[in-house]
Amino acid sequence: MKKPLVGALLSVLFLGAGVAPAAASTATSPDTAEARAAAVTFAGTVALSNCSGSVVRAPSSQPGDPALVLSNGHCLETGFPDPGEVVLNKASTRSFTLLNAAGSGVGTLRASKIAYGTMTDTDVSLYQLTRTYAQIESSYGIKALELDAAHPVVGTAITVASGYWKRTYSCAVDGFAYRLKEGAWTWKDSLRYTSACQTIGGTSGSPVIDNATGKVVAVNNTGNEDGQQCTDNNPCEVDENGTVTVREGINYAQQTYGIVPCIGTGNQIDLNRSGCALPKP
Numbered sequence: 001m002k003k004p005l006v007g008a009l010l011s012v013l014f015l016g017a018g019v020a021p022a023a024a025s026t027a028t029s030p031d032t033a034e035a036r037a038a039a040v041t042f043a044g045t046v047a048l049s050n051c052s053g054s055v056v057r058a059p060s061s062q063p064g065d066p067a068l069v070l071s072n073g074h075c076l077e078t079g080f081p082d083p084g085e086v087v088l089n090k091a092s093t094r095s096f097t098l099l100n101a102a103g104s105g106v107g108t109l110r111a112s113k114i115a116y117g118t119m120t121d122t123d124v125s126l127y128q129l130t131r132t133y134a135q136i137e138s139s140y141g142i143k144a145l146e147l148d149a150a151h152p153v154v155g156t157a158i159t160v161a162s163g164y165w166k167r168t169y170s171c172a173v174d175g176f177a178y179r180l181k182e183g184a185w186t187w188k189d190s191l192r193y194t195s196a197c198q199t200i201g202g203t204s205g206s207p208v209i210d211n212a213t214g215k216v217v218a219v220n221n222t223g224n225e226d227g228q229q230c231t232d233n234n235p236c237e238v239d240e241n242g243t244v245t246v247r248e249g250i251n252y253a254q255q256t257y258g259i260v261p262c263i264g265t266g267n268q269i270d271l272n273r274s275g276c277a278l279p280k281p
Contacts, residue, residue, distance in 0.1 A: 001072070001204065001222050001232070040170075040211055040214070041101035041103075042100065042102065043099065043100055044099075044144055044207075045145075046096035046097060047096065047099065050164075051075035051202065052071070052165070052202065052206040053205045053206075053207075054071075054144075054161070055098070055129075055133075055145065056068050056207070057133060057146055058147055059147070061133065061144070061267055062267075063132065065132060065267035066112070066267055067109070067132060067133050067267075068126050068127065068129070069129060070205070070219055071124075071125045071204070072124060072219060072220075072221050073123045073124055074123055075204050076114065076125050077094055078090070078114075082119075083120055083185055083186075084120055085119075087117035087125075088114075088115075088117075089113055090113060090114040094110070094111045095108050095110050096110070097109075097163070098136070100140070100141075106140045109129050110130050111129055111130070112129065112130045114128075115128040115268075115269045119187075120185070121186075121278075122188065123187055123221040124219055124256070145209070145214070147215065147256050147260050148215035148217045148256070149260045152191065152210065154176075156172060156173045157171075157212065158172060158173060158193075160197055160209075160253070162203040162220075164202040164206075165200070165202050167203075169196070170196065170197070171193045172194045173191060174192045176190065176192060177189070177237040177238075178238065178240055180222075180235050180238075181235060182233070182234070183230070183232040187221075191208065191254070191255050192251075193251050193253070205221075218254055219253055221254050222252050224246060225248075227248035261273055261276045
């Protein structure tokens, strides 16, 4: 997990630790990436103390539901969850800076709890906020990003929008890793970017947005920095036959369509709902 910024103690592990966020900018490939990303803005993204995130809703979420913030499991303020560990409904008062379309901070949102968090099978955290979607929209004119309920497809044009850096990265879905192994953790069906998305430290937890629909299809989480095999900050792909592939300089995200069936009435995480396959405690 090379994408959070967590201070000097872990600076040897993470890029850019302790560096202040930059002004809004766009990192694109030299072809038509700027045109492809034109419709994607920072509206609804958030900056955490060490990572990025976004205010998200399920297709069934209601305006009066408490809003959710999506980020990575490795961005939790409680530290990296151990393999097999699931954090569920744990009290939290973490704050998030909400951004508008231009990437300017417009207000502070606060969590009431960590609704869900894990680094097993996926690398995701969901915070429940003290405000509803309707309250956020009324105060700031910003709507939540919708989670796509469908599996993304190869070739889809995507944008990684980092609230921490106020920076976007545009590329396409290159494929999917049956298993992505990094140190002690293993993730399933990870989304692999084409090489244009050269995400950096602090982009962990950024929403990966389908340019055509504006929906969130994944959450940015890692990349192979040095060409090492299956070590921290150097994830490797493992196929169904156990064959290991290392792709130096390539970055990855965890798909989010599997979260949708786990969001029940009132935006509560219900791991027993039909179709929910997120790991249980």
